[in-house]
Amino acid sequence: MKFLKELKDEFFDVDQLDEAQRAWKRVFKAGRPVLKRWYRCTSGPKKGKMVSTPRVCATRKDPKKVRRGRVIARRRKAVRIRKSKVTGRTATHRMLVKMNKRLSAPNVQRTD
Numbered sequence: 001m002k003f004l005k006e007l008k009d010e011f012f013d014v015d016q017l018d019e020a021q022r023a024w025k026r027v028f029k030a031g032r033p034v035l036k037r038w039y040r041c042t043s044g045p046k047k048g049k050m051v052s053t054p055r056v057c058a059t060r061k062d063p064k065k066v067r068r069g070r071v072i073a074r075r076r077k078a079v080r081i082r083k084s085k086v087t088g089r090t091a092t093h094r095m096l097v098k099m100n101k102r103l104s105a106p107n108v109q110r111t112d
Contacts (some may be wrong), residue, residue, distance in 0.1 A: 024054045028099050030092050035099075 024039040029050060038050045041057035051057060073080070087093055 022054075023057050024051075026103055028096050028103075030096055035096070 023043045024041050027038055027040045027050060029036045029038040038052060039054045039057070040050050041047050044057045045059070045061050046057050049057075
């Protein structure tokens, strides 16, 4: 992955905001050819979704797009399951899982 070291150094810095004050968490998302920094909404109408900027977490979902998406999701359920099994076995996906676990782990302070 291109620029992975620089991305890690910049991304794992201490945040200015307390965890409770934010409506989002930082996560990595696989992009070609590099990993991208995205945000996972922890509250609001898009709770649990990955978005490119934190302010999107507060925007309301378009009801027409939601209904259409549900219909398509039901129709393509088998394809989605099959593709996610393949994606879960890739090296990039495994690396993303490790990095996102590291981000979501509680900050443990050493007592040495």
